[in-house]
Amino acid sequence: MDIEVLGALAVREHGIPVTPSARKPRQVLALLALHADQVVPVDLLIEELWEDSPPRSARTTLQTYILQLRELITAALKSVADGTETRTAKDVVVTAPGGYLLKASPGTSDVREFDRLAGMGYRALDAEDFRGASRALGEALALWNGSALAGIQAGPQLAMEVRRLEESRLCAVHQRIEADLRLGRHREVLGELTVLASRYRTHENLHGQLMLALHRSGRRGEALDVYQRLRQSLVRDLGLEPSAGLRRLQRSILMTGPEVALDAPAQAPAPTTADRMVRTG
Structure with a gap:
């Protein structure tokens, strides 16, 4: 599964988009994608969708959104022509104790790659390798294609995540410029x-x-x-x-x-x- 959140949300399985068009299922997928391979508690998903006023049917409705995501993933998994795909949608969007988990590996995540490259850049800067720092931080920033989760109507959880990502981006910009200034x-x-x-x-x-x-x-x-x-x-x-x-x-x-x-x-x-x-x- 390939995940992009540093810009418009895009999630693909075998190259096929599995991002729903409806607002609330998109919010669910965005939160799962940001925490790929980690359990996202049901309570956090409900808070994201309905803030402080969840309906009595919140858990049932959330299960419906998870089912919609799995239907999209099932269609993408069936597209594998050679018949080697053995996973099911339940292996990708996993029901875990207390929540749900989006299993991204094997695959790519732009935010994970950003964190990896930015970390390399910060370590290079600390070691006074300004050329290496500028290069690594520049590669990290090139992964951004706009504002984080552009086009998503974010609830409180996603809004907090967007602020965190944008702060990380600004810090990387500042440190890359610092390296460039050191290079004259x-x-x-x-x-x-x-x-x-x-x-x-x-x-x-x-x-x-x-x-x-x-x-x-x-x-x-x-x-x-x-x-x-x-x-x-x-x-x-x-x-x-x-x-x-x-x-x-x-x-x-x-x-x-x-x-x-x-x-x-x-x-x-x-x-x-x-x-x-x-x-x-």
């Missing part, structure tokens, strides 16, 4: 960083990277303007001043030339808690 690719990342800083108006790390990239490109005034815009957004939206690390970076830009900033990575903002969680998870 400051001009190459300017356009990307400009878009990101505009989108994430209070994200200090991205603004710090944009400041460095501009300064190293000989655009000192613009780098300082980025700091002022970030400070205004932080004060207005969060009631906070920029961090000590970002203030040090601003002073460094005021006092030094681009060549000094290249050798002063410690003056960039420290990784956020989310960065550390993803890199060590």
